[in-house]
Amino acid sequence: MNETQLAALLTEVAGGTLSVDDALTRLRSLPFEALEDVATLDHHRSLRTGFPEVIYCEGKTEDQVAQITEKLAARSPRLLGTRATEAQFRAASQRVPDLEWNELAHCIWMDREPGKDLKTGAAVVCAGTSDLPVLEEASLTLRLMGHEPRRITDVGVAGLHRLIPHIPVLQEANVVVVIAGMEGALASVVAGLTQAPVIAVPTSVGYGASFGGIAALLAMLNGCASGMAVVNIDNGYGAAHMAALINEKIEKYAPASSNGYTPTAYDAQSAAGSQPGLR
Numbered sequence: 001m002n003e004t005q006l007a008a009l010l011t012e013v014a015g016g017t018l019s020v021d022d023a024l025t026r027l028r029s030l031p032f033e034a035l036e037d038v039a040t041l042d043h044h045r046s047l048r049t050g051f052p053e054v055i056y057c058e059g060k061t062e063d064q065v066a067q068i069t070e071k072l073a074a075r076s077p078r079l080l081g082t083r084a085t086e087a088q089f090r091a092a093s094q095r096v097p098d099l100e101w102n103e104l105a106h107c108i109w110m111d112r113e114p115g116k117d118l119k120t121g122a123a124v125v126c127a128g129t130s131d132l133p134v135l136e137e138a139s140l141t142l143r144l145m146g147h148e149p150r151r152i153t154d155v156g157v158a159g160l161h162r163l164i165p166h167i168p169v170l171q172e173a174n175v176v177v178v179i180a181g182m183e184g185a186l187a188s189v190v191a192g193l194t195q196a197p198v199i200a201v202p203t204s205v206g207y208g209a210s211f212g213g214i215a216a217l218l219a220m221l222n223g224c225a226s227g228m229a230v231v232n233i234d235n236g237y238g239a240a241h242m243a244a245l246i247n248e249k250i251e252k253y254a255p256a257s258s259n260g261y262t263p264t265a266y267d268a269q270s271a272a273g274s275q276p277g278l279r
Helices: 001-016 020-025 045-049 064-074 084-091 127-145 157-162 163-170 186-191 209-221 236-253 265-272
Strands: 034-035 039-041 078-082 098-102 107-111 121-126 150-152 175-180 198-202 226-232
Touching: 064 078, 064 084, 064 107, 078 127, 084 098, 084 157, 107 127, 121 127, 121 163, 121 209, 121 236, 127 175, 127 236, 150 163, 157 163, 157 186, 175 186, 175 236, 186 198, 186 209, 186 226, 198 209, 198 236, 209 226
Parallel strands: 121 150, 121 175, 175 198, 198 226
Antiparallel strands: 034 039, 078 107, 098 107
């Protein structure tokens, strides 16, 4: 249950269309709900933090994911499950018919308020095509949290000139998520080009000596550019959640006229050719 749903329930009680007993029945499992031997679901999280509990699907059985998905979907208009398999999606969609599957991001998701306006201000950048699954996870997370990311792809340091046309976008952004594997150098480069906070995401992309992303992680942690923080390997969700919180505060307290994000030709081009493959 989120703030909108809770306000609607209280309005019904105040207007006499819902009895106090019925309201208590709905609220009884508001803080949490126990699924025996499976999970204890935090239905209060959206009220506390602004976004419902996210399902980390890796390590869970298909039935466990399906049970958790059904219960969360019953109490929230939005749902996200990361590190999911298609088999988990199929099992969960039997219980939640409007559930969606994002194959590239390996995410299950649901949005029952798709017409809601999305805030601008966040940019998501990846070094190479092999980093796209992490970028897709980050982009999907931002959208479900109410933010429309500008996506900049395949601009790694092996061809640094490819980043130059996007510098105005980076400098206009409120927050930037940078995703890179191999040596992870792109994050430091971007952080040196913008005053926006940069959230760096090392990926597991790379040959043997990359050690599954540890090389990129250490490089980012040792980066010399100011204003950069680092999340764990392949954690596009964690980076995007942090970016959404930052952008939410900036957009909430900044005067409408001060938003440096104004539509440009780049936006039109991005909207036409850079949308993620959601289905």
